[in-house]
């Protein structure tokens with residue numbers, strides 16, 4: 001076996017000469033500094049730190065050196081590679097920071113810019129709720145009937161058995177469009193309720209008649225938390241042989257259960273309407289406390305003010321005089337009618353405290369009701 005090459009001089013290996021190592025190191029550092037972006041830096045890394053880079057090739061030469069020369073050459077190459085690694089990491093951090101800053105600027109969203117999408121509108125809860133009520137009745141075989149909002153005084157009052165001097169006809173209750181002598185059957189009014197659609201439906205159809213009549217009505221009421229001069233009612237009319245108050249109560253109870261929940265009951269309180277006889281106010285059991293709040297201060301109910309009942313609207317058996325006015329034989333047919341206000345119903349259904357929110361058209365009120373169609 002031959003002896004180690006004691007006379008071997010590492011300086012003789014071109015790639016390991018100090019000035020050569022220095023040059024490789026400086027070239028790498030210059031390439032990193034010149035890399036304008038992370039992609040260029042990646043290429044510079046492959047060229048100056050990869051397996052075929054000058055420093056990596058020089059490193060391989062060390063293995064062939066005699067032991068005493070290895071340490072010095074190894075230290076030289078190691079220091080150069082360390083410096084190159086450090087320079088690379090520093091430049092990489094610099095370029096990454098630059099990129100992040102640029103992305104922040106380029107992809108920034110200016111929240112003050114004008115909104116460029118057309119917002120999808122929602123239908124007003126008054127409309128969608130009216131439609132729900134219609135659905136309950138059409139499912140029972142009722143037909144939807146409509147009438148004009150500008151109505152003949154005859155349909156709005158006379159045919160419904162309002163006396164010529166009934167206070168409801170007075171200017172302070174009714175908007176007169178034409179005819180300034182209320183009570184002469186010749187005037188034209190903005191209808192004050194949906195009941196004139198009862199008469200129109202009876203004139204248009206032969207019994208049996210089952211109609212549900214939603215619509216806008218007008219009264220000279222001031223706009224306040226519980227009144228509006230323009231509001232909505234839904235009228236119900238059934239004309240058939242042998243109908244009684246029991247049919248009326250059963251029908252409304254079905255509506256209440258469909259809209260507010262199973263098991264709820266209703267009650268009738270005597271009242272007066274010229275067009276129904278007997279007449280009643282119809283209350284439904286409070287759907288929130290179901291009566292549990294009555295006389296129970298521990299458990300107050302906001303919806304029914306702890307009364308256990310909520311007033312729904314007016315109802316009764318159609319007055320035979322109205323049947324006659326509409327050409328229907330009261331000996332053969334009887335009927336029931338029911339009318340209620342949609343705004344008031346929506347108020348207690350959704351705990352709306354002020355009716356003005358409902359009628360002023362602010363989308364912030366309608367939006368929470370969602371896109372019900």
Ligand code: FA5
Pocket residue numbers: 192193194195219221226227228229231233235273276312313314315316337338339340341342343344345
């Ligand atoms: C009537 O209008 C009768 N036509 C109802 C009727 C129909 C009775 C069929 C018998 C048979 P009333 O005036 O009580 O009744 O009004 C009915 C409902 O309209 C009230 O219960 C209330 O919910 C609503 N209402 C009345 N005035 C206003 C108003 N200014 N703003 C909002 N809702 C109102």
